[in-house]
Amino acid sequence: MSSSNSPAEADGGAGPPAVDVDRTLLSALARDGRASYTELAEKVGLSVSAVHQRVRRLEQRGLITGYRASLDPKLLGLPLTAFVSITPIGAQTEDPPALLAHLTAIEECHAVAGQESYILKVRVASPDALELLLREIRATANVSTRTTVVLSTLYEDRPPL
Secondary structure (H helix, E strand, O other): OOOOOOHHHHOOOOOOOHHHHHHHHHHHHHHOOOOOHHHHHHHHOOOHHHHHHHHHHHHHOOOOOOOOOOOOOOOOOOOEEEEEEEEEOOOOOOOHHHHHOOOOOEEEEEEOOOOOOEEEEEEEOOHHHHHHHHHHHHHHHOEEEEEEEOOOOOOOOOOOO
16 A cells, blocks of 8 residues: 655645645735635635645744735825935944834835945835935934935835745
């Protein structure tokens, strides 16, 4: 008697391979974190309970790190987006991202290779607000800045799958 370890058989003997199902589930949840297990089950061709178990395993493995609401910054009064590249000035004893973490206008902070050390994605209400934020960033973290203002966003927060 031979035993099979195929992913399809692990889910009841039929259906697509496990990796394909997991990728499809991850992709569907990345696009709509509020999708029901019934909707997900229809997409992958498995039972609702099998999908529920798979999603729970994906969460436990750390592939799904959370669910969130996607907010419209323009409707929140933050229509201006900019990327601010920062470079420490002189000898630094403190980490600039740690010094700037309290600034809520900074949406993202990325350590990068190249001339700059970090790139910040910021959202503010106006050019005046951006100017004030830049002053605060420079004074707080002892950095030089180079700023690129976003004119329009063609796509953003695209799921990796």
